[in-house]
Amino acid sequence: MTTGSWSHALIRDMKLPANQFMRTEAAVVMRDKYPKARHHFLVIPWADIDSVYQLSPADIPLLHEMRLLGVNAIETTGQSHDRFRLGFHMKPSMHRLHLHVISQDFVSDRLRYKEHFNSFVTEFFMPFESIVLELQDKGRIERRSQELIEHLLRLPLACNQCAFPCSTLPQLKKHLESHLDS
C-alpha cells in the first residue's frame, strides 16, 4: 500500500457487502464512517468517476439515480426530507464521486473541527440541484479557486438553524444540541 491509500478508502469500502446500506447496478449507499450529523450517508457510483469535475451531461441520469438512492436512505431514518441536504464537496479529499446525504442537526462526536462544519453549511457544500444545473448550462463543473475554498472553510462559525452567535466550536456544538427535537 502507498501512503496515499487512505484517499482510496471509499473505492475499497464500497465493495464490501457489510458496508452496502443499499445498492443498485449503478451505485451504493454507505453510512459515512465519520458521520458529521445524526444521519450521514454517502452515495457512490460504481462507475470510475473521480469527482464532480469529471462529470459530463451524459452522467445526469446517473446523478438522478444517486439522488433517488439518497432519498430512499433518508426515508429509512423516519425523518422528514426537509431536514436533509444532498450535495457534493467543492474540494473532496477522497477519490470517487460521492454524494453527501446529511441531516442538518450536525450533532455528532465526529464533528471536531471548524472546517468540518463549514464544509457542510457554506457554499463549499454544492447542492445536488446546482450541480445538475451547471452541467446542463455549461456542460461541465468548473473548478473553484483555492482562494475561494480556503475563504469558505475559514468563515466565522454561524448556526445553520438560527442567528445565535457562536464564537467557538464547543459553544456551537452545545448550541446545536439545543435545536434537537425542536
Next chain:
DNA sequence: GTTCTAGAAC
C-alpha cells in the same frame, strides 16, 4: 479523510 501534537491565539 483522521490522528497526533506543539505552539500560537484567545
Next chain:
DNA sequence: GTTCTAGAAC
C-alpha cells in the same frame, strides 16, 4: 486554561 492552527504520518 481552553481553543485554534498547521504540519507530519515511512
